[in-house]
Amino acid sequence: MERPKEMTFLHTAVEEVDFFSENRLRNTVARAADGDDALDHSNSRVNIGLNLLTTNSGDGWKGVEEKEKPSDEIILQGELNRLSDENRQLRSMLDQVTENYSALYSQLLQVMQHQGVPENRIEERKEKKSEMAAPTTISAKQLMDPGRISMRETNEQHYRTSDADKQLPTLSNSIDERGAIAFTKRPISHDDGPSDGASPSWGSNMNQKQNQERIPDQMLEYPCRKARVSVRARSDAPMISDGCQWRKYGQKMAKGNPCPRAYFRCTMAIGCPVRKQVQRCADDKTILITTYEGNHNHPLPPAATTMAKTTSAAATMLLSGSTTSKDSLVTSPFCNPFSPYTSTMATLSASAPFPTITLDLTQPPTAPLHQSQHFPLSMCLPPRHPGSSSTQFAQLQRQPSVLAETVTAAIASDPNFTAALAVAISSIMAAPRTGNTAGNSGSPPRTQSCTTFSTN
DNA sequence: CGATTTTGACCAGCGC
DNA sequence: GCGCTGGTCAAAATCG
Numbered sequence: 464m465e466r467p468k469e470m471t472f473l474h475t476a477v478e479e480v481d482f483f484s485e486n487r488l489r490n491t492v493a494r495a496a497d498g499d500d501a502l503d504h505s506n507s508r509v510n511i512g513l514n515l516l517t518t519n520s521g522d523g524w525k526g527v528e529e530k531e532k533p534s535d536e537i538i539l540q541g542e543l544n545r546l547s548d549e550n551r552q553l554r555s556m557l558d559q560v561t562e563n564y565s566a567l568y569s570q571l572l573q574v575m576q577h578q579g580v581p582e583n584r585i586e587e588r589k590e591k592k593s594e595m596a597a598p599t600t601i602s603a604k605q606l607m608d609p610g611r612i613s614m615r616e617t618n619e620q621h622y623r624t625s626d627a628d629k630q631l632p633t634l635s636n637s638i639d640e641r642g643a644i645a646f647t648k649r650p651i652s653h654d655d656g657p658s659d660g661a662s663p664s665w666g667s668n669m670n671q672k673q674n675q676e677r678i679p680d681q682m683l684e685y686p687c688r689k690a691r692v693s694v695r696a697r698s699d700a701p702m703i704s705d706g707c708q709w710r711k712y713g714q715k716m717a718k719g720n721p722c723p724r725a726y727f728r729c730t731m732a733i734g735c736p737v738r739k740q741v742q743r744c745a746d747d748k749t750i751l752i753t754t755y756e757g758n759h760n761h762p763l764p765p766a767a768t769t770m771a772k773t774t775s776a777a778a779t780m781l782l783s784g785s786t787t788s789k790d791s792l793v794t795s796p797f798c799n800p801f802s803p804y805t806s807t808m809a810t811l812s813a814s815a816p817f818p819t820i821t822l823d824l825t826q827p828p829t830a831p832l833h834q835s836q837h838f839p840l841s842m843c844l845p846p847r848h849p850g851s852s853s854t855q856f857a858q859l860q861r862q863p864s865v866l867a868e869t870v871t872a873a874i875a876s877d878p879n880f881t882a883a884l885a886v887a888i889s890s891i892m893a894a895p896r897t898g899n900t901a902g903n904s905g906s907p908p909r910t911q912s913c914t915t916f917s918t919n
Numbered sequence: 920c921g922a923t924t925t926t927g928a929c930c931a932g933c934g935c
Numbered sequence: 936g937c938g939c940t941g942g943t944c945a946a947a948a949t950c951g
Contacts, residue, residue, distance in 0.1 A: 711924055713943060726942070730923095740942095924949070934939085 691819040692774040693754040695744070702741050703753055706767025707731055709739065720745040732761030750825050777820045 709727035722743035744750035
């Protein structure tokens with residue numbers, strides 16, 4: 464018996480919205496390059512690097528070398544020189560990207576080190592013993608199935624060491640991967656041997672080592688801490704296209720929402736721990752809420768890189784900030800506290816065990832320009848520490864107005880969601896978290912709200 | 920025929 | 936302890 468496809472979300476067949484197509488991404492990245500150096504340069508250069516790799520590697524190039532007649536040697540030599548120059552330029556660009564990333568990352572580390580290791584993290588770890596199990600006793604359900612990973616580790620290892628590294632050698636330095644490494648470092652490998660399913664081994668070894676050296680103890684100390692990035696966007700499509708391949712593994716009716724929640728798992732690589740939940744907003748069914756969890760353990764296509772970068776950056780920010788927070792804050796305006804249109808967040812399930820950052824990209828169609836000036840970025844923290852005060856989290860919410868302008872400008876100028884998100888997140892991460900803002904913690908709630916389906 | 924989706928069952932966490 | 940809920944599993948169904 465034939466059943467209608469995607470009947471769960473909409474009864475009409477709607478094509479998948481491709482927010483993150485490669486073409487749009489290219490345009491977006493090019494346009495956004497002025498706004499944020501590190502991230503956008505990395506984007507553009509990664510793409511260029513891929514082209515270069517394609518040109519320089521494989522049978523095509525070899526074939527040219529071997530098949531051309533001697534009389535063409537001069538032409539070939541010139542071409543070779545040109546390509547060498549281009550390659551050199553690209554390398555220097557890549558170095559610059561790496562430096563930018565390092566600067567950005569060290570900024571983040573400085574902030575984290577300045578804050579020190581909060582006590583409540585220790586308490587939280589005690590509370591969540593099951594999640595924060597000792598590195599060698601990590602729950603299988605938390606991560607990926609260890610059994611599956613071990614069963615497939617041969618293939619997976621092969622994928623990483625041969626396919627990934629060979630095909631995308633320069634990508635191993637890319638920002639998203641290195642950025643993600645901080646919180647993809649998980650202990651699952653210890654039980655399953657060297658070819659763990661979720662360790663950050665998918666970056667280059669050198670960079671991995673460097674990152675491990677740079678990663679502060681507090682980050683390594685809580686390798687299993689989960690953060691979620693929730694993206695709200697208006698879409699009639701059943702699912703937004705983010706460049707990754709997903710396999711649906713479950714669907715549930717969530718309490719308080721007539722629309723079912725669908726569970727997806729990344730299938731671009733065996734053992735990739737990334738999952739996402741897709742659900743329509745109960746209040747506004749045109750709003751599609753996609754919640755990402757985890758970080759990819761494999762190279763990503765350019766179209767997916769931006770999203771991964773975005774979620775990684777958001778999660779990094781969230782973890783670095785929320786974990787130091789004694790806050791039970793559940794609603795807060797983020798970027799532009801001056802704007803009455805700034806969306807706030809909202810509701811947070813009391814049972815939500817994971818910190819969640821919500822990127823609200825819903826914009827009323829009536830006032831695109833005006834609305835686009837307000838990029839509502841909300842963060843949700845599980846109210847696990849009642850009675851605590853607003854500190855770090857409040858800091859995150861009150862970035863300088865310049866930052867807000869940068870973020871909103873990126874959003875306004877860019878139809879591409881993920882690229883805009885990447886710009887926004889990276890801007891937030893790069894911006895110095897200045898001063899004690901506890902005095903502003905009492906910002907009045909805004910009228911607009913978003914609901915984050917981050918319950919577990 | 921392999922990949923994907925569907926869907927009921929199962930499990931864990933949490934509140935009462 | 937029990938029930939509720941969210942998340943995942945896995946067999947069956949379906950698709951391409």
